[in-house]
Amino acid sequence: MxxxxxxxxxxxxxxxxxxxxxxxxxxxxxxxLGATGILTDPSDTAPYxxxxxxxxxxxxxxxxxxxxxxxxxxxxxxxxxxGARIVPQGGNTSMVGGAAVSEDGSEVxxxxxxxxxxxxxxxxxxxxxxxxxxxxxxxxxxxxxAGCLLPLSISSxxxxxxxxxxxxxxxxxxxxxxxxxxxxxxxLEVVLPDGQVWNGLRRLHKDNTGYCLRQLFVGSEGTLGIxxxxxxxxxxxxxxxxxxxxAVASPEAAxxxxxxxxxxxxxAIQAYEYMSGAGVELVLRHIPGARLPLARAAAHYVLVELxxxxxxxxxxxALEGVLAAALEEGLVGDAVIAESGAQxxxxxxxxxxxxxxxxxxxxxVKNDVSVPVSRVPELIRRxxxxxxxxxxxxxxxxxxxxxxxxxxxxxxxxxxxxAAAFLARDHELMDAVxxxxxxxxxxxxxxxGIGRLKxxxxxxxxxxxxxxxxxxxKAALDPAGILNPGKLLP
Amino acid sequence: MxxxxxxxxxxxxxxxxxxxxxxxxxxxxxxxLGATGILTDPSDTAPYxxxxxxxxxxxxxxxxxxxxxxxxxxxxxxxxxxGARIVPQGGNTSMVGGAAVSEDGSEVxxxxxxxxxxxxxxxxxxxxxxxxxxxxxxxxxxxxxAGCLLPLSISSxxxxxxxxxxxxxxxxxxxxxxxxxxxxxxxLEVVLPDGQVWNGLRRLHKDNTGYCLRQLFVGSEGTLGIxxxxxxxxxxxxxxxxxxxxAVASPEAAxxxxxxxxxxxxxAIQAYEYMSGAGVELVLRHIPGARLPLARAAAHYVLVELxxxxxxxxxxxALEGVLAAALEEGLVGDAVIAESGAQxxxxxxxxxxxxxxxxxxxxxVKNDVSVPVSRVPELIRRxxxxxxxxxxxxxxxxxxxxxxxxxxxxxxxxxxxxAAAFLARDHELMDAVxxxxxxxxxxxxxxxGIGRLKxxxxxxxxxxxxxxxxxxxKAALDPAGILNPGKLLP
Numbered sequence: 017m018x019x020x021x022x023x024x025x026x027x028x029x030x031x032x033x034x035x036x037x038x039x040x041x042x043x044x045x046x047x048x049l050g051a052t053g054i055l056t057d058p059s060d061t062a063p064y065x066x067x068x069x070x071x072x073x074x075x076x077x078x079x080x081x082x083x084x085x086x087x088x089x090x091x092x093x094x095x096x097x098x099g100a101r102i103v104p105q106g107g108n109t110s111m112v113g114g115a116a117v118s119e120d121g122s123e124v125x126x127x128x129x130x131x132x133x134x135x136x137x138x139x140x141x142x143x144x145x146x147x148x149x150x151x152x153x154x155x156x157x158x159x160x161x162a163g164c165l166l167p168l169s170i171s172s173x174x175x176x177x178x179x180x181x182x183x184x185x186x187x188x189x190x191x192x193x194x195x196x197x198x199x200x201x202x203x204l205e206v207v208l209p210d211g212q213v214w215n216g217l218r219r220l221h222k223d224n225t226g227y228c229l230r231q232l233f234v235g236s237e238g239t240l241g242i243x244x245x246x247x248x249x250x251x252x253x254x255x256x257x258x259x260x261x262x263a264v265a266s267p268e269a270a271x272x273x274x275x276x277x278x279x280x281x282x283x284a285i286q287a288y289e290y291m292s293g294a295g296v297e298l299v300l301r302h303i304p305g306a307r308l309p310l311a312r313a314a315a316h317y318v319l320v321e322l323x324x325x326x327x328x329x330x331x332x333x334a335l336e337g338v339l340a341a342a343l344e345e346g347l348v349g350d351a352v353i354a355e356s357g358a359q360x361x362x363x364x365x366x367x368x369x370x371x372x373x374x375x376x377x378x379x380x381v382k383n384d385v386s387v388p389v390s391r392v393p394e395l396i397r398r399x400x401x402x403x404x405x406x407x408x409x410x411x412x413x414x415x416x417x418x419x420x421x422x423x424x425x426x427x428x429x430x431x432x433x434x435a436a437a438f439l440a441r442d443h444e445l446m447d448a449v450x451x452x453x454x455x456x457x458x459x460x461x462x463x464x465g466i467g468r469l470k471x472x473x474x475x476x477x478x479x480x481x482x483x484x485x486x487x488x489x490k491a492a493l494d495p496a497g498i499l500n501p502g503k504l505l506p
Numbered sequence: 507m508x509x510x511x512x513x514x515x516x517x518x519x520x521x522x523x524x525x526x527x528x529x530x531x532x533x534x535x536x537x538x539l540g541a542t543g544i545l546t547d548p549s550d551t552a553p554y555x556x557x558x559x560x561x562x563x564x565x566x567x568x569x570x571x572x573x574x575x576x577x578x579x580x581x582x583x584x585x586x587x588x589g590a591r592i593v594p595q596g597g598n599t600s601m602v603g604g605a606a607v608s609e610d611g612s613e614v615x616x617x618x619x620x621x622x623x624x625x626x627x628x629x630x631x632x633x634x635x636x637x638x639x640x641x642x643x644x645x646x647x648x649x650x651x652a653g654c655l656l657p658l659s660i661s662s663x664x665x666x667x668x669x670x671x672x673x674x675x676x677x678x679x680x681x682x683x684x685x686x687x688x689x690x691x692x693x694l695e696v697v698l699p700d701g702q703v704w705n706g707l708r709r710l711h712k713d714n715t716g717y718c719l720r721q722l723f724v725g726s727e728g729t730l731g732i733x734x735x736x737x738x739x740x741x742x743x744x745x746x747x748x749x750x751x752x753a754v755a756s757p758e759a760a761x762x763x764x765x766x767x768x769x770x771x772x773x774a775i776q777a778y779e780y781m782s783g784a785g786v787e788l789v790l791r792h793i794p795g796a797r798l799p800l801a802r803a804a805a806h807y808v809l810v811e812l813x814x815x816x817x818x819x820x821x822x823x824a825l826e827g828v829l830a831a832a833l834e835e836g837l838v839g840d841a842v843i844a845e846s847g848a849q850x851x852x853x854x855x856x857x858x859x860x861x862x863x864x865x866x867x868x869x870x871v872k873n874d875v876s877v878p879v880s881r882v883p884e885l886i887r888r889x890x891x892x893x894x895x896x897x898x899x900x901x902x903x904x905x906x907x908x909x910x911x912x913x914x915x916x917x918x919x920x921x922x923x924x925a926a927a928f929l930a931r932d933h934e935l936m937d938a939v940x941x942x943x944x945x946x947x948x949x950x951x952x953x954x955g956i957g958r959l960k961x962x963x964x965x966x967x968x969x970x971x972x973x974x975x976x977x978x979x980k981a982a983l984d985p986a987g988i989l990n991p992g993k994l995l996p
Binding site (some may be wrong): 483 | 588593627630631632633642674675678682685686688689694698702703704706708709710711712713714715716717718719721722724725726730741742761765768769770771773774786814815816824877878879880907910911912947948949950951952953954955956967968970972973975976978979981982983994995
């Protein structure tokens with residue numbers, strides 16, 4: 017798909033009906049935002065028009081780059097007055113086309129990248145007030161510089177921005193301990209679809225004064241308002257960390273071991289990740305330097321990380337104690353505890369390189385699903401059986417956050433088979449996984465959200481009064497449907 | 507105010523305009539809910555018509571007592587069809603008239619007391635599915651029987667019911683560690699204003715599938731839907747607990763000590779409570795058996811509780827270590843660590859008897875406010891100065907949850923002064939406290955909510971786009987304004 021120069025970008029032009037925002041809107045925006053505040057040349061706007069996964073490629077008359085909240089408000093007001101629709105965009109790292117612009121050129125992109133100030137850090141409150149355009153990694157670093165931990169961590173954190181992270185309620189490896197983005201947000205500043213600014217930048221742990229609007233905006237994927245800044249909770253930095261790689265007898269044993277760690281000291285579990293033997297094997301095969309520090313390969317693994325700010329906590333001793341008891345009962349086959357930061361990184365690499373290894377192994381069908389924690393073993397078994405029945409020879413690679421019931425049920429094409437033929441069956445395979453997920457009272461989108469990719473699934477999964485309420489809320493807060501059209505709601 | 511027999515309760519009668527629900531509605535409800543499902547005799551309905559604090563005394567034609575979700579839905583549908591308004595009621599322990607029925611008899615009370623089943627406990631998931639009418643204390647006991655902890659604890663827990671606890675986002679002493687009710691709710695079942703049932707009883711830790719409706723209902727005080735059941739997060743039961751009473755030099759020292767405990771091991775802080783010397787003195791004077799286990803009285807105290815499931819954790823050693831360092835630096839004057847469960851209870855009694863001691867000391871003006879944690883010392887000082895200037899001789903008794911910035915700024919009448927004259931100045935005194943709270947970016951209602959008592963404060967504190975959004979959401983979900991009229995929104 018090409019991105020032809022848009023007629024509306026020339027001063028004075030009026031866009032023809034249905035074909036995009038009128039030229040006088042673009043000029044009014046340019047006048048208010050300044051030359052650095054708006055991009056209209058297709059070579060400049062192109063990078064904003066393709067999503068990270070390359071699922072969508074659209075075009076736009078303008079990428080707006082406001083420098084502050086007042087400029088965001090002004091831009092939204094001008095667009096609202098002209099009936100122009102807006103796609104808010106952060107780091108553009110959505111897995112589901114959450115910030116994808118339409119192909120018809122009718123939508124304007126509002127990039128938050130220039131709003132990238134850390135406004136305040138309070139190491140006593142343990143709060144961070146930060147603008148939407150700050151990349152997550154930079155936010156983590158700002159917290160660390162103040163001696164605090166911002167515990168949210170996702171693989172796209174170098175690019176993903178705070179606004180998107182909050183708008184999509186990002187999860188990640190540390191959710192088992194600190195919760196999702198939702199659980200870290202104390203306050204928000206939001207530009208509403210009519211250009212009004214809601215200053216909800218509170219840093220209160222208790223505030224029962226009406227409907228909890230911030231929780232409505234968290235996870236709304238830019239469809240109700242544009243998050244311009246947030247107040248996030250911080251935590252003390254861990255002073256001790258211990259990581260073990262454990263070969264377990266079965267998914268059931270992985271779950272039983274998780275419960276042992278919870279009963280030992282739930283508050284110390286920083287991450288609890290499941291990996292299948294097939295997944296680790298792909299990493300060992302395709303990632304140079306990856307190695308398994310156990311005597312032999314296993315069918316199921318757990319990566320567990322404990323952490324605490326408590327000095328002299330002897331987390332290594334804690335790992336040994338829980339693992340020794342589990343070994344004696346046959347839950348655990350073998351285990352290794354990292355002796356250094358380098359060894360910790362080596363163990364984590366087996367988990368973190370899962371996506372890359374799968375990419376190198378061929379085509380993959382990915383499912384980001386969750387079930388109640390107690391049902392994870394059943395999910396792993398039943399989804400595997402269903403998929404292997406449908407596509408004999410596929411590499412079945414379930415892995416992820418067992419501790420919060422979120423498993424990435426990934427399916428890698430059979431070795432040497434035709435990638436396109438495998439991918440042509442993606443819906444069939446996804447349906448098979450989702451049928452199991454539904455039966456186990458799970459969710460078809462645990463972390464990644466709905467975006468543009470999955471609204472069609474909403475009626476089946478969230479239909480009836482739930483979807484009806486969502487539609488009413490959308491209509492109440494964005495009656496003209498200006499914000500992020502075609503996302504989240506079918 | 508009297509509660510005359512309501513004409514509408516006689517079969518076949520039609521209520522005259524404006525005077526209450528029509529008799530045929532009452533009869534239809536009786537037919538559907540059965541004799542035990544509806545109370546119409548004023549002697550039966552009277553206890554439901556007066557709120558716990560005796561701020562309001564209303565009357566009603568009927569108290570509905572549905573036995574299950576289907577009956578709640580049917581009752582709401584019938585009321586909606588007749589345009590009758592409904593006041594949902596749990597344990598009726600609101601501090602702000604959140605479940606108070608109007609004086610004109612036009613509203614029907616819907617009591618959740620008969621929906622009191624524990625539906626499921628899963629000690630692997632660590633979740634509890636429970637109906638709205640279960641008292642909080644019974645819910646705690648059900649969790650404990652399964653070897654788990656439901657960490658929500660408030661002083662009214664013997665009467666307060668899960669539905670109300672969730673609908674008002676209750677807080678309490680353990681919020682510093684486990685969060686408010688909001689943070690413990692994974693799923694909800696809600697009867698909507700049109701009688702539809704939303705089954706959102708998920709027990710997922712990650713589920714990004716559209717707007718987070720459960721967080722909208724939590725804290726909505728029965729104005730958007732009637733919560734009939736909830737899935738709550740559970741935690742491992744602590745196996746070690748340690749409690750210390752600490753005399754500190756100042757509110758600033760109390761805060762500095764809190765940060766020491768956070769840096770030591772934030773995850774172990776089960777409660778961190780501030781008490782003023784004046785408050786403790788009132789307890790010692792008015793509560794038989796209360797005693798101060800320190801060499802001398804102080805101007806400021808902290809009650810700190812550490813807890814963990816970790817066996818052999820030596821929390822006593824942790825308390826000693828942090829306190830010894832603080833003693834050396836002059837933050838702490840004196841401290842005592844409980845040696846037994848009985849001693850722990852004795853220390854906690856000094857905190858828990860604050861309300862009772864104040865009641866015995868005369869009339870009180872109460873403020874349930876919050877500020878950022880770092881600003882608690884300033885709140886305590888400035889609010890005290892303001893109030894003592896206005897009413898010389900008053901007993902200034904700030905106390906409460908320093909760890910989450912929520913201080914109950916209570917003002918007890920000067921000794922021997924006229925109670926009524928003091929109470930006549932309640933708004934003047936509350937305004938003085940709230941002026942400081944506003945200046946410190948705080949909230950005028952930290953835990954107790956808005957109910958019928960405080961909607962008038964909403965325009966000043968939450969006015970502009972925030973209140974406008976709340977009104978739009980109310981209109982979107984309850985267009986006829988059937989649910990809990992006159993509460994939360996002005």
